[in-house]
Amino acid sequence: MKAIFFENPSNFYKVILLEIEECNFKTEKDEIVITGNFGEITTDTHYRFVGNVINHPRYGTQFQAISYEREKPTGKNGLIGYLSSDRFPGIGKRTAEKIVEHFGENTIDAILDDPDSLAAISGLTKQKQELIHDVLQQSQGTEKTLIELANYGFSNNMAATIMNFYKTETLKTIRENPYQLVEDIEGMGFRTADRLAEDLGFPADDKNRIKGALLATVNELCLSNGDTYVESEELMTRALQLLESSRRFIIEDSQLIEALVEMVQDMKIIEDQKRFALPSLYFSEEGIAGSLDRLLNRKQAIEYPGVDLEKEIHKMQKELGITYDAVQAHAITQAISSAFFILTGGPGTGKTTVLNGIVKLFCELNGLPANPLEYHEGIFPIIMAAPTGRAAKRMNEMTGIQSSTIHRLLGLTGQENPNEDVYTAELEGKLLIIDEASMIDTWLLHRLLKSIPPGMQVIIVGDKDQLPSVGPGQVLHDLLASAVIPQIELEQIYRQAGGSSIIPLAHDIKNGKLPADFNINQSDRSYFPCQAAQIEPLIRIVVEKAKAKGFTSKDIQILAPMYKGPAGINALNTMMQEILNPNTDNKRREVKHFDFVYRVGDKVLQLVNQPELNVFNGDIGEITSIQLAKETEDKVDEITVLFDATEVTYQKTDWSKFTLAYCCSIHKAQGSEFNMVILPMVKQYGRMLRRNLLYTAITRSKNKLILCGDEGAFRFATENAGDLRRTMLVEKLLRNSESDKIIFTVDEPKALEPSKPKNFTLSIDMVLGQEINPMIGMEGVTPYQFMK
Ligand SMILES: Nc1ncnc2c1ncn2[C@@H]1O[C@H](COP(=O)(O)OP(=O)(O)OP(=O)(O)O)[C@@H](O)[C@H]1O
Numbered sequence: 001m002k003a004i005f006f007e008n009p010s011n012f013y014k015v016i017l018l019e020i021e022e023c024n025f026k027t028e029k030d031e032i033v034i035t036g037n038f039g040e041i042t043t044d045t046h047y048r049f050v051g052n053v054i055n056h057p058r059y060g061t062q063f064q065a066i067s068y069e070r071e072k073p074t075g076k077n078g079l080i081g082y083l084s085s086d087r088f089p090g091i092g093k094r095t096a097e098k099i100v101e102h103f104g105e106n107t108i109d110a111i112l113d114d115p116d117s118l119a120a121i122s123g124l125t126k127q128k129q130e131l132i133h134d135v136l137q138q139s140q141g142t143e144k145t146l147i148e149l150a151n152y153g154f155s156n157n158m159a160a161t162i163m164n165f166y167k168t169e170t171l172k173t174i175r176e177n178p179y180q181l182v183e184d185i186e187g188m189g190f191r192t193a194d195r196l197a198e199d200l201g202f203p204a205d206d207k208n209r210i211k212g213a214l215l216a217t218v219n220e221l222c223l224s225n226g227d228t229y230v231e232s233e234e235l236m237t238r239a240l241q242l243l244e245s246s247r248r249f250i251i252e253d254s255q256l257i258e259a260l261v262e263m264v265q266d267m268k269i270i271e272d273q274k275r276f277a278l279p280s281l282y283f284s285e286e287g288i289a290g291s292l293d294r295l296l297n298r299k300q301a302i303e304y305p306g307v308d309l310e311k312e313i314h315k316m317q318k319e320l321g322i323t324y325d326a327v328q329a330h331a332i333t334q335a336i337s338s339a340f341f342i343l344t345g346g347p348g349t350g351k352t353t354v355l356n357g358i359v360k361l362f363c364e365l366n367g368l369p370a371n372p373l374e375y376h377e378g379i380f381p382i383i384m385a386a387p388t389g390r391a392a393k394r395m396n397e398m399t400g401i402q403s404s405t406i407h408r409l410l411g412l413t414g415q416e417n418p419n420e421d422v423y424t425a426e427l428e429g430k431l432l433i434i435d436e437a438s439m440i441d442t443w444l445l446h447r448l449l450k451s452i453p454p455g456m457q458v459i460i461v462g463d464k465d466q467l468p469s470v471g472p473g474q475v476l477h478d479l480l481a482s483a484v485i486p487q488i489e490l491e492q493i494y495r496q497a498g499g500s501s502i503i504p505l506a507h508d509i510k511n512g513k514l515p516a517d518f519n520i521n522q523s524d525r526s527y528f529p530c531q532a533a534q535i536e537p538l539i540r541i542v543v544e545k546a547k548a549k550g551f552t553s554k555d556i557q558i559l560a561p562m563y564k565g566p567a568g569i570n571a572l573n574t575m576m577q578e579i580l581n582p583n584t585d586n587k588r589r590e591v592k593h594f595d596f597v598y599r600v601g602d603k604v605l606q607l608v609n610q611p612e613l614n615v616f617n618g619d620i621g622e623i624t625s626i627q628l629a630k631e632t633e634d635k636v637d638e639i640t641v642l643f644d645a646t647e648v649t650y651q652k653t654d655w656s657k658f659t660l661a662y663c664c665s666i667h668k669a670q671g672s673e674f675n676m677v678i679l680p681m682v683k684q685y686g687r688m689l690r691r692n693l694l695y696t697a698i699t700r701s702k703n704k705l706i707l708c709g710d711e712g713a714f715r716f717a718t719e720n721a722g723d724l725r726r727t728m729l730v731e732k733l734l735r736n737s738e739s740d741k742i743i744f745t746v747d748e749p750k751a752l753e754p755s756k757p758k759n760f761t762l763s764i765d766m767v768l769g770q771e772i773n774p775m776i777g778m779e780g781v782t783p784y785q786f787m788k
Contacts, residue, residue: 001016001018001019001041002017002018002019002031003017004016005033005635006634006636008651008653012037012039012146012159012160013035013036013037014035014037015034015035015636016033016034016038016041017031017033017034018031018033019031020032021046025053027061032061032062033059033061033062033063034062034063035065036051036065036068037146037150037160038068039142039145039146040138047068047071048071049063049067050065050066050067050068051065051066051067051068052066058628058629059635067147067150069144069147070140075105076104076105079100079107079108080093080097080100083095083096083099083100083107087139088132089131090128091128091131095121095124098121098122098123099132102120102121103117108136111132111133112136112141113171115129115130115133118132142163145159145163148171149170152174152199153195158188161185161187162174162185166184174200175200178193178197178200178202179193179194179208179211179212180212181196182212182215182219183212183215183268186417189216190212190213190216190242190246191246194209194212194246194247204243204247204249204251205251205255207255210239210243210255210256210259211259211268213242213243214235214260214269215269216242217239217242218230218235218269218278219278221234221235222278222281225726226471226472226473226474226725227725227727228277228282228472228725228727228729229272229275229281229727229728230276230277231275231276231726232274232275235276239256240253240256243256260276264276267279270282270283272728275726275728277728280418280419280443281418281443281472281473282728284443285442285446285473285732286732287446288442288445288446288475288729288733289729289733290736291446291450292484292733292736293736295339295340295454295458296484296485301337302336302337302457303337304365307365309333309336309361310329312361312364312365313329313332313333316361320357320360324357325350327488327491327492328353328357331343331488331490332361334486335354335459336358336361336362338457338485339458340457340458340460340486341457341486341488342461342476342479342480342485342486342487342488343459343460343461343487343488344461344462344463344464344476344487344490345463345491346465346490346491346506346510347463347506347507347699348493348494349490349491349492349494350490350492351461355398355433355435355459355461356398356399358433359431359433362382362430362431363382366381366430372401380402380429381428381429381431382429382430382432383402383427383429383432384396384399384401384403384404384432384433385405385408385433385435386403386406386434386439386671387405387406387439387440387444387671388405388436388439388616388619389405389614389644390618390619390644390671391435391671391672392435393644393645394435395435403435406434406440407444407616408611409427409448410425410427410448410451411424411425412424412447413611413612414608414611414617415608415609418443424451425451426451426452426453427451427453427456429456430457431456431457431458432456432457432458432459433458433459433461434448434458434459434460434461435461435462436461436462436670436671437460437475437476438462438463438464438466438468438476438477439462440476441471441473441475442469442471442472442727443471443472444469445473445475460476460479462476463699464477464480464489465510465695466692466695466696466699467666467692467696468692472725473727473729474725474727475729477724478727478729478733479729482729482730482733482734484733484736499523501523501525502525502698502705503699505698506698509691509694509698510695512691513718513719514715518714519711524704525705526705526706526707527711528542528706528707528708529708529710529711532565532566532682532709535566535567535572535680535682535708535709536566536571538708539575539576539680540575542706542708543556543576543579544579551676552580553662554622555675556576556662556676556678557662557664557700558572558576558662558664558677558678558680559664559677559678559700560664560666560679561665561685561688561689561693562665562684562685565684567680567682567684567685567709572662573660573663574660576663577602577660577662581599581601581603583599588600589625589626590626591626591628591637591639593652593655596659596660598626598655599626600623600624600625602623602660603621603622603660603661604622604623604641604658604660604661605619605620605659605668606619606620606621606641606643606657606658607656607657607658608657610648610657613646613648614643614645614646615643615648617668618668618669618670618671618672619643619644620661621641621643621644621648621658622641622642623640623641624640624641625639625640626638634651636651636652636653637651638650638651638652639655666693666696666697666700669696669697670696672700673700674700674701675702676701676704676705677697677698677700677704677705677706678708679697679698679705679707679708680708681694681708681710681717682709683710683716685713689713689717689720690717690720690722691717691718691721691722693717694714694717694718
């Protein structure tokens with residue numbers, strides 16, 4: 001090897017320059033550039049590559065490797081010399097001879113396949129056995145594993161994820177139980193693991209197969225519906241369907257029940273009154289209830305001796321030139337004097353106004369300067385955070401106090417495995433304010449609450465009628481429904497006074513009725529009736545007109561619920577790009593990436609959290625430059641995007657971390673506001689037509705709202721309150737508030753009944769009704785100790 005031009009550690013992709021020793025194609029040169037996914041490539045080592053010679057338009061002749069291997073020492077003498085070399089300290093010639101005598105020419109593979117096989121060599125200590133295996137694993141193992149995973153049909157990225165998780169145990173784990181992948185590797189579907197297992201000869205009624213299907217079913221149902229548990233009937237039916245559709249084989253109910261009971265006993269799935277949950281979700285809900293119990297158990301009312309709060313509010317009103325209504329004033333006093341408080345309300349009801357009042361009064365009562373810049377005693381004791389970067393930025397603009405994302409506040413990357421017990425440091429400060437709380441999922445709330453120290457006041461702000469979080473749970477709804485926390489809902493709309501007709505429309509929709517003037521154009525909103533096929537041409541006309549009037553791509557945002565189809569996000573994005581960022585004179589740089597073209601000036605949306613770069617899922621930016629490979633240091637194409645706070649350069653392998661943003665999903669727009677929102681709604685959106693989705697979309701619009709599509713679809717969505725998510729949080733919160741018990745105090749541990757597979761009664765209810773107490777043995781233990 002002469003040089004490494006590029007390497008991506010996350011997927012092992014490398015571009016390297018190699019000296020050719022021998023080859024079976026014609027070349028004048030004695031070196032060549034090789035691309036592919038390789039483990040560690042070292043100098044002074046010989047490799048054999050299999051692949052294709054290609055003529056790259058920019059770089060000339062290259063070799064695209066499909067597979068490769070390090071030239072292994074062969075022949076008995078070669079092997080003996082290799083094993084007794086300096087690479088294996090402490091292994092002499094005599095021992096090397098014994099090893100090669102035992103395993104023959106296949107020595108290296110035999111040891112790599114089964115490290116325990118070295119135990120058969122007399123006189124070889126356990127320590128030396130491990131040393132030999134480790135050295136072989138390091139030098140030969142990565143390649144061998146990568147090649148094997150490719151043979152199993154895994155993509156390079158998936159192979160890298162799997163290897164990063166299991167390390168040297170990768171192949172051993174997969175060969176022993178391929179279904180383990182379903183449990184450990186995010187994004188690993190049951191069917192993929194099942195195909196692999198079938199190739200490896202695992203029978204269709206293998207118990208691990210049934211367990212894998214059960215776990216995949218709970219996982220899939222919770223993630224797709226946002227529930228935190230699955231009902232027993234649904235779990236059984238869906239798991240059976242999955243098992244029998246993946247392979248043609250009848251699984252008996254008794255086999256399914258037996259596997260489920262074992263999983264419950266092993267705490268891989270948690271059972272609570274015939275409801276089944278992933279441990280991470282179950283214990284996060286327990287953790288939330290426990291944290292709140294801890295935080296609320298403090299003296300409820302915070303007193304300010306000698307202070308008349310009403311008078312203080314009166315004084316503040318004069319200073320601010322505002323008159324709070326009775327509910328708003330009450331919200332300020334409640335928030336100031338509660339350890340934990342929730343403020344909810346629709347758009348324009350004064351949440352920000354009240355929040356500003358709370359902050360001002362809090363500063364006054366605690367001797368803090370109103371301007372954080374005038375505080376010189378360390379970190380300002382009021383901390384603010386929101387689930388998205390944009391919402392945090394808005395909070396900062398509204399209050400003047402530094403705000404961050406909740407992830408950043410907790411030091412999380414957003415890429416944490418929910419099953420991991422991630423350490424988050426205790427927060428420092430006196431008052432914590434969290435906005436856009438409807439977007440927080442169960443895992444995140446658990447981690448947030450865990451980090452709140454005793455004595456810190458907490459105020460949660462959010463609109464309960466908006467879409468719940470992308471992740472499982474509906475925590476704001478549940479916290480309000482349990483009523484364990486002091487809460488106030490603001491209902492009086494103030495922004496309407498400014499002549500807005502968007503906010504009253506939002507409130508009508510929230511209340512389940514489409515107003516009579518829905519299809520009558522107002523100064524700030526219009527409605528254009530049309531069919532799904534007409535959406536694209538209609539929006540084209542609207543946007544062309546808006547552009548002529550001076551609206552830019554920053555002002556206009558199309559929101560749609562689905563990606564595919566003529567009225568879907570993808571088609572609308574391509575169309576918008578043509579109108580708002582065309583390349584008519586061919587002067588703008590552009591690059592093709594799968595179905596999209598990216599062009600300088602394009603509006604793009606970040607799809608993942610990258611806290612190290614200060615960009616987060618949902619951030620919107622603009623492509624400022626495109627660098628072609630020949631101009632870059634790493635010799636790969638790059639795109640640079642300017643976001644509000646930062647500029648990020650993405651190498652080609654990372655281009656899937658963003659997408660065009662002229663049109664985005666309503667979920668992605670949560671927490672953001674736009675000058676003009678264009679919102680198509682047609683019957684084809686099907687089950688997406690729900691009230692909270694429509695309400696969330698409409699409330700994203702600050703000044704102009706263009707509705708188009710089918711009035712029936714708008715009406716259907718308005719009237720369809722949808723189902724609430726299924727969670728156990730309310731009952732856990734109420735259980736704690738109704739009893740003085742500390743949350744993890746439970747019954748004495750007792751042995752669980754072993755399952756009786758043979759004469760099992762085939763009634764799901766009977767088996768699941770065994771009252772398996774999910775809390776057995778949990779005293780004083782943190783939830784995560786039971787996972788993994
Ligand atoms: N008591 C009041 N008297 C007069 N105007 C008020 C009052 N409360 C709020 N407002 C005004 O109503 C408008 C909306 O208030 P605010 O921005 O606080 O609402 P919000 O609930 O935070 O809205 P959103 O969720 O849409 O951001 C502001 O212009 C604010 O000044």
